[in-house]
Amino acid sequence: xxxxxxxxxxxxxxxxxxxxxxxxxxxxxxxxxxxxxxxxxxxxxxxxxxxxxxxxxxxxxxxxxxxxxxxxxxxxxxxxxxxxxxxxxxxxxxxxxxxxxxxxxxxxxxxxxxxxxxxxxxxxxxxxxxxxxxxxxxxxxxxxxxxxxxxxxxxxxxxxxxxxxxxxxxxxxxxxxxxxxxxxxxxxxxxxxxxxxxxxxxxxxxxxxxxxxxxxxxxxxxxxxxxxxx
Numbered sequence: 001x002x003x004x005x006x007x008x009x010x011x012x013x014x015x016x017x018x019x020x021x022x023x024x025x026x027x028x029x030x031x032x033x034x035x036x037x038x039x040x041x042x043x044x045x046x047x048x049x050x051x052x053x054x055x056x057x058x059x060x061x062x063x064x065x066x067x068x069x070x071x072x073x074x075x076x077x078x079x080x081x082x083x084x085x086x087x088x089x090x091x092x093x094x095x096x097x098x099x100x101x102x103x104x105x106x107x108x109x110x111x112x113x114x115x116x117x118x119x120x121x122x123x124x125x126x127x128x129x130x131x132x133x134x135x136x137x138x139x140x141x142x143x144x145x146x147x148x149x150x151x152x153x154x155x156x157x158x159x160x161x162x163x164x165x166x167x168x169x170x171x172x173x174x175x176x177x178x179x180x181x182x183x184x185x186x187x188x189x190x191x192x193x194x195x196x197x198x199x200x201x202x203x204x205x206x207x208x209x210x211x212x213x214x215x216x217x218x219x220x221x222x223x224x225x226x227x228x229x230x
Contacts, residue, residue, distance in 0.1 A: 025064040032173060032205045033057070048074035052130065076133040086112070091143035095132045100142065102126065113146075124152045127162060173211040177201050180213035190228045199225055 023031075033041070038056040042049045046069045047059040055075050062072050081099035086108035093100050100106065102121050111119035128148050132140045152159040181187055181197045190196045200217045218225070 023064070025061070028060060028064055030208045032211050045069055047072055050074060050078040051076060076130070089142060091141060091146070093142045094138060095129050095140045095142065095145060096136060096138050102129070109142075122149060122153070124159060124162060125149045174201060174205075177204065177211065177213050184213065184215065186215060186218045189230055190225070191230055192228050196225050196228050 035053045035056065038053060038060060039049050041047075041060050042056055045060065045063050047063055049056070051059075051074065059072050059074075063069055079099065079101060081097070083101050083103055084093065084099045084105060086105045089100060089106060089109040102125070107119050107121070110121075111117065125145060128145055131137075152162060178194065178197045178201075181200065182193050187193050187196070197213075200213070200221060203221060204211055204213075204217070
């Protein structure tokens, strides 16, 4: 089925007000949900509401597959301790249960440690920390995080393997869609690339087609996006 036909026969999932949203497992697998929508579904179905998009998606998937809500346990729990200040963080600080989190205070610590004016958290750091939380690894420290992150940065093959196998990477569909559109030759002919990408994404998001950019989208929806042409 073509994307255009798929759009015309589309059934959009709408959230009810004060009622439980009823969707099938097939509907869920064929639709794209933003994180706030997944949190709402989890809350309605009495599932864990803390976690990444991939974790929240898995909770809903299990529930719609027939697993009782009471038997679906959270991979990780939300932090209970106050977040640490930059001067409270050391290389021996535990990643789990200490109050350490990726925020501006942690950014200040890493900027000072690496003697950098502008420090940005790396994807591999998030993966390592999330894995420690999932395994409840109370021994892993900030020092271990730095060491493992640097090892991955120095081994591009292993880094790619670690980042692409994580389920969270698959949830960055909108980000990848925008990036692919902006790097395409078609985007050169438009003024406001982000708005064009958003219009195209609106159709792809609610279709049964793969959630990625395709050159055909510009042709199919050319009339709708024509106002943004140079």
